[in-house]
Amino acid sequence: MSQHDEKRRKLLGRLNRPLAYSAPLLALVAGGAILQATASDSSTQLEMTPVSKTSLLLASNHAEAEAQGEAEGEAEAEAEAEAEGDAWAEGEAEGEGEAEGEGEAEGEGEAEGDAEGGPNAGVARPDDYSPDYSETGGNPREMLARGKALYSDTTLSTNGLSCATCHGSEGSDTGYNATFQQPFPHRVAMADDQFGMSEVHADEMVQVCMVAPMAAEPLEWGGEELTSLAAYMVEVQKRFAGEPHDL
Structure with missing residues (x-):
């Protein structure tokens, strides 16, 4: 077989493969003709067959439709991705809004709690509290003795202070x-400066000292320690004012 025949055979093999209406086909028909191969037992001929405008239009429309379909698919994918991104952003915003709302509600709740309890909560007399000592004097001697001992007791504080640390003892x-x-x-x-209390009872004064300089928790309202200390302070006040007292 000659070299020329071998080239022609390879060309025919390529032309016999199915062709799709795509960009390569349009390249073949761009000149208004397609290449056809016909084969017989004795010879093979290559012919340029004119292509009608209708065929060219169909091929062109097919290619355009294919390109348009790809573009629409890409646009749809981008739209879906953008929608998912917007949904995620909205979800994040809603989550932040809920968190912010919860934070504001919690802050408002704390503010309301402070308003209900007041800045002097813990050191002011509770509504249902009734003292077991007399603020005019005449309290039992045992109560006064217990109060005197607690007046110098540093274990009531968290910083080693006692009432006597600031106010002296034994009549000082x-x-x-x-x-x-x-x-x-x-x-x-x-009490006025730190807790907004314009005046205090003896037991409230004890509580203010417990919380502020002594850095401790308030004593139990109605308990033996608070009652004894308050009764003792009633007599200390009389002594400081130069009045008769039971100490």
Whole structure:
């Protein structure tokens, strides 16, 4: 077989493969003709067959439709991705909004709690509290003795202080303002400045000292420690004012 015949055979083999209406086919028909191969037992001929405008239009439309379909598919995929992104962003925003709302609600709840309890919660007399000591005097000797011992007890605080650390003991009575000369209830500067209490009873004064300088929790309302200390302070106040007392 000659070299020319071998080339022609390979060309015929390529032309016999199915062709799709795509960009390569349009390249073949761009000149208005397609290449046809016809074979017989004795010879093979290559012919250029004219292509009608209708055929060219169909091929062109097919290619355009294919390209348009691909473009629409890409646009649809982008739209879906964008929609998913928007949905995710909305979900994040809703989550942040809920978290912010919960935070604001919690803050409002705390603020309401402070408003209900007040800035002096814990050191002011509870509504259902009734003292077991007399603020005018005449309290039992045993109660006063217990109060005197607690007045110097550093274990009541968390920082090693006691009432006597600031106010002395055994009749020294230091560290009181002039307002302490007035009977209870009266104004105490620390209670007014730190807790907004314009005046305090003896037991409230004890609680203010427990929470502020002594850095401890308030004593139990109605308990033996608070009752004894308050009764003792009633007599200390009388002594400081130069009045008769039971100490």
